[in-house]
Amino acid sequence: METLTPTAHTIxxxxxSHARSGYEIRQAAARNPFWGISDGQLYPQxxxxxxxxxxxxxxxxxxRGRTVWQVTPTGRRAxxxxxxxxxxxxxxxxxxxxxxxxxxxxxxxxxxxxxxxRMAHFASFLAQVESVAPASTxxxxxRSAAGAVPELVRDYGVEYSQTALAxxxxxxxxxxxxR
Numbered sequence: 001m002e003t004l005t006p007t008a009h010t011i012x013x014x015x016x017s018h019a020r021s022g023y024e025i026r027q028a029a030a031r032n033p034f035w036g037i038s039d040g041q042l043y044p045q046x047x048x049x050x051x052x053x054x055x056x057x058x059x060x061x062x063x064r065g066r067t068v069w070q071v072t073p074t075g076r077r078a079x080x081x082x083x084x085x086x087x088x089x090x091x092x093x094x095x096x097x098x099x100x101x102x103x104x105x106x107x108x109x110x111x112x113x114x115x116x117x118r119m120a121h122f123a124s125f126l127a128q129v130e131s132v133a134p135a136s137t138x139x140x141x142x143r144s145a146a147g148a149v150p151e152l153v154r155d156y157g158v159e160y161s162q163t164a165l166a167x168x169x170x171x172x173x174x175x176x177x178x179r
Contacts (some may be wrong), residue, residue: 021066119168129157
């Protein structure tokens, strides 16, 4: 079996929670602010997962004749194996911060605009995270098994965004000479 991408494992996780069509996976992923899945990733990865025997069509058609996928026993084992593996270190490639670093010595106006842009992005992300109702589409058994973790993951996103916004305020003050 070929090595699965983190996106394929994420899709496998969505299907393992309950049978879903590609459309339903896309909708669930849209509610998850921490790992987006585009259609260009989703449908080819569904084929990879099916070809590897990790998911299978459940014989039912979802809305509009869509194939509904369910996890196979092999897929559940693959998901559990991935969940037990160490995650790679967090790698941050942040073009806005790199631009800010260079703009700071060239033009304070550009630096200010970049910080304001960053603030807008984090404000938008914060609004998205705050709008999430953790585990709202899960069964009572799934919610019970997960405990407080879904809310804590949402809280992480809220606190991360709030910290970034506070940092932006400090940078703007510094650019205005108010250290």
